[in-house]
Amino acid sequence: MATTPEKRGSSPASDPEVTSENEKARITVYNTDVDTSAVDEKKLLWKMDLALIPWLSFLYLLSFLDRTSIGKYLYNLEQDLHMSDKQYLLSLTIFFFSYAFFEVPSNVFLKRLRPSLWLSFLMFFWGVVMTLQGVVHNYPQLLGLRWLLGMFEAGLFPGVNYYLSCWYKRSEFGLRAAIFFSAATVSGAFGGLLAAAISNMAGIGGRPAWAWIFILEGLLTVIAGAMSFWIIQDFPDTAKFLTEAERTVVIRRLQQDNQFSAAGEKFKFKYVIMSMKDWKTWLGMLVYMGADMPLYAFSLFLPSIINQLGFTATPANLLTVPVYALACVVTCGVGFLADRWSMRGYFNIGFLCLGATGYIILVASRNPALSYFAVYLAACSWVSNNVEGSYKRSVSLAMVIGFGNINGAVSSNVYRASDKPWYPLGHGLVLMYIGIGIITSILFLVFLNRENARRERGERDEYIDDQPETHLPENLKNGRYSTMDDAKRDKGDKWSGYRYTV
Structure with missing residues (x-):
């Protein structure tokens, strides 16, 4: 990650430890009349972690469990609903269209409304939809409910990523996001165990095993959604579990980290345009597309792939458990090390290459044991940290995640029944997406480093009226502002002192 020495009116931006005393003095301090001397920052961070991360991770576990449970279709879902293989694949696909479409508006609503209200509303109703999937009688009913499930689930993942970025410094965000995201891998392991257990309910109430999976998982989500209204915290400036001094410290920490919109920002349409x-x-x-399509392909079809290697329904679901357990450990470990070493882009490239190795084996192998080993490699496969302005960040995150998720529609259609048991088309296309992820990650890294270097050289410095050292003719092309605070608020991460996380 680039260092940020003080120069020509620019501020070191990414870390308060390297921010000069002069620059700190220029920052408009939040709640200047509040005494924060008694607040222990480490204890405060731990308090935030306990209040935010466990419950949000549990919600994402339920979200991923609900959207991928249809992948446990080894319990005769297709036969009971008289669906063809193409119809089954379309029922997977339609989820991703509504899921991607509603992500951007959902993030804007999250910012304008309280997270406790908006997220709990979404959860409650996707739980209802999930439960209703267990009582469908035909393909059209399943198709309609999958569309609604995507619509209500759309707001959770981009919303929580944006929400966490409003609480933590950029050097702290990666680990928390990794723990939150690891809930997807836990849901894979937990889902396999749950599906195997619930399959024993087949016939109760005249419902098949797959129906009980939908019903019980949906009811659990409904309960969690109702509880979330009282458990989910709102943004730092209004969080009830913090004292006034603690709220002040949280926001000042973000301001020192150049998240200068932390103290509040009014919605303007220009933020959407900027994004x-x-x-x-x-x-x-x-x-994100290069990582997300393989993730969904992996999650939806792993039981089926293992089944085609010679295992029946329940053993196939159980054999997914150790794969996801490994992925969970690796996800959290990488999040911690990437934050510690400030090398998120490099880790991203490295693990995409590891995932590519796994899929190369899956494409080439005709040995079940070797293919199962390759699944472990594939299982081990940074935008919010590089966008400032709370509304701009919410829109950018939603656009990135939404576009990535629309490619889940591709993943839903590449593992065709006609390609059993080795699925060369599916594995080959996943490998292609991973290749796209590797190439674009390298480009992203190069461009961020190049832009950081330009700012180090002073090429992005603004003309600031109250700072004579910036009164150079060449700075006028980057904008003229009365104060540095004005430049920060107007330009967001385009401000000359902002440094991108690589």
Whole structure:
């Protein structure tokens, strides 16, 4: 990660430890009249972690469990609903269209409403939809409910990523996001065990095993959604579990980290335009696409792939458990090390290459044991940290994640029944997406380093009226502002003192 020495009116931006005393003095301090001397920052961080991360991770576990439970179709779902293989694949696909479409508006609503209200509303109703999937009688009913499930689930993942970025410094965000995201891998392991257990209920109430999977998982989500209204905390400036002094410290920490919108920001449509004009948004879409399509392909079809290697339904679901357990450990470990070493882009590239190795084996292998080993490699396969302005960040995150998720529609259609048992088309296309992820990750890394270097050289410095050292003719092209605070608020991460996390 680039260092940020003080120069020509620019501020070192990514870490308060390297921020100069002069620059700190220029920052408009939040709640200047509040005494924060008694607040222990380490204890405060731990308090935040306990209040935010466990419950949010549990919600994402339920979200991923609900959307991928249809992948446990080895319990005769297709036969009972008289669906063809193409119809089954379309029922997987339609989820991703509504899921991707509603992510951007959902993040705007999250910012304008309280997270406790918006997220609990979404959870409650996707739980209801999930439960209703267990009582469908035909393919059209299943198709309609999968569309609604995608619509209600759309807001959780991008919403929580944005929400966490409003609480933590950039050097702290990666580990928390990794723990939250690891709930997807836990849900894979837990889902396999749950599906195997619930399959024993087949015939109770005249319902088959797959129906009970939908019903019981949906009811659990309904209960969690109702509880979330009282458990989910709102943004730092209004969080009830913190004292006034603690809230002040949280926001000041973010301001020192150059998240200068932390103290509050009014919605302006220009923030949406800024996000859409930012190259990081569009390149980030491709990076996320390269990871997200393989993730969904892996989650939806892992039991089926293992089944085709010679295992029946329940053993196939159980054999997914150790794969996801490994992925969970690796995800959290990488999040911790990437934060510690500030090398998220490099880790991203490295693990995409590892995932590619796994899929190369899956494409080439005709040995069940070797293919099962390759699944472990595939299982071990950074935009919010590089966008400032709370509304801009919420839109950019939603656009990146939404575009990545629309590629889940591709993943739903590449593992065809006609390709059993080795699925060369599916594995080959996943490998292609991983290749896209590797190439675009390298480009993202190069462009961020190049932009950081330009700012180090002073090429992005603004003309600041109250700072004579910036009164150079060449700085006028980067904008003229009365104060540095004005430049920060107007330009967001385009401000000359902001440094991108690589």
